Amino acid sequence: MLHHSHRVPMRQALALIAFMAAGLLLAWAVPIWTGFERIENYVPIHTMLEMVAVVIGVLVFACGWNAYSRALPRHAVVLACAFLGVAMLDFAHALSFVGMPHFITPSGPQKAIHFWLAARLLAASALLLVAMLPPGRAVSGRGxxxxxFGVLLAVAGCYWVFLFHPGWMPETYRPGTGLTAFKIGAEYLIISMNLAAAWLLYMQMQRPLPFNAAALFGAVCAMAMSECFFTLYATLSDVYNFTGHVYKVVSYLFLYRAVFVEVIEEPYREMALMGDQLRATLDAVPDVMLELDLLGRYHAVHSSRPETLIRPPDELLGKTIRDVMPADQALVVTTAMEEALTKGTSAGAQLELELADGPHWFELSVSRKGGACGPDTRFIVLSRDITERKQAESALLERQAMMKASEAKSEFLSRVSHELRTPLNAVIGFAQLLLHDANGRMAAGQRLHVEYILRAGQHLLEMINDILDLTRIESGDGGLTM
Structure with a gap:
């Protein structure tokens, strides 16, 4: 069963393949139409179709060779190099066709068909190799x-043999009788290779692949059908020959689509996806992200919480931090940027800004953008709202101060209890002894003074005890009784 990632492109490819297969079946079932046994002025039509194929082959090479990645996928390299060779062989085939001027040596059907078969074998071999090799492997620059070099060497060998030693090659076409058994057998070999590649690609599409396997599947199927037409023609300019060339161009378009999507469209899709992921990440981050230059001018502003900005983003762009912040707060930002300029990063700088809902505290993390320092140096500034943290720190400091005050009070009361109440009890006790032991022996005035001392001491002791009782009640160690 096809993996879901291939189903939509595979349906599109199968629709066109089914249409082309219907045309092939019609050509097999219906005798060639009268008047189409030979197309007049076929040479320019043939040349145009071949040049279209050559251009597409060169585009396949250009896309695959100049891809966005240094470590190119192996299948892209194989297709790019192979179809440069195919384009060179197709070019020689077009120039060697019957009716064309001499291409180094006289043009003719044998020469044209030899270049044709070499191009088809190279294309089928490359596609079969791509279908057989494990996907995902990369090729280095040397690779x-x-x-x-291997493809160009093979193409050069074909040129040398077909141009200067054509007698080494078997006969492929006989005027009056048509194609030879060798030519038809070679075409069926190419058809078999393309069908084998189609089957292998279909089996690979049971799992996700790093390339457009559906387009390659369409390419090999279209090539196989194209080769079928080249087993049917009796003359080099009949409708079968023409239709076979049209099918070949369609197969090249499938191939170009496969390579173009992978090396051109897919990187842009990945970049767009990464952009969406980055935007989602930035939206999820509570920080304000700014891009500033050396002058503190705003070049980019992003915040998922606009209320944490000192002004709306469109009002900040183009202005400097000195235009929108108080001088002392702008100095904090400038100092952090200067540190990032020399060290690369800066973290921990804090500033307070007055926003619409009141004062807010922010902590800055600054990073120099890029490695080089110069007049165009930019900085990425992350500004995190730490107002709640500052409030928590303030509350913690208040609690610590209260705890220190409570400890001081406890220490004071301990001293009161020990250093005041103890000697006061002694004073009261001695006053009571004086009154008891000196009863009748003490003058009235003296007795009055001792009683005054006793009353004052007892009153002071009651006040101290009341203070200690209130303290115990505040701390929860005591209670009230009615």
Missing amino acids: RFAWL
């Missing part, structure tokens, strides 16, 4: 040059 891709090795593939390119």
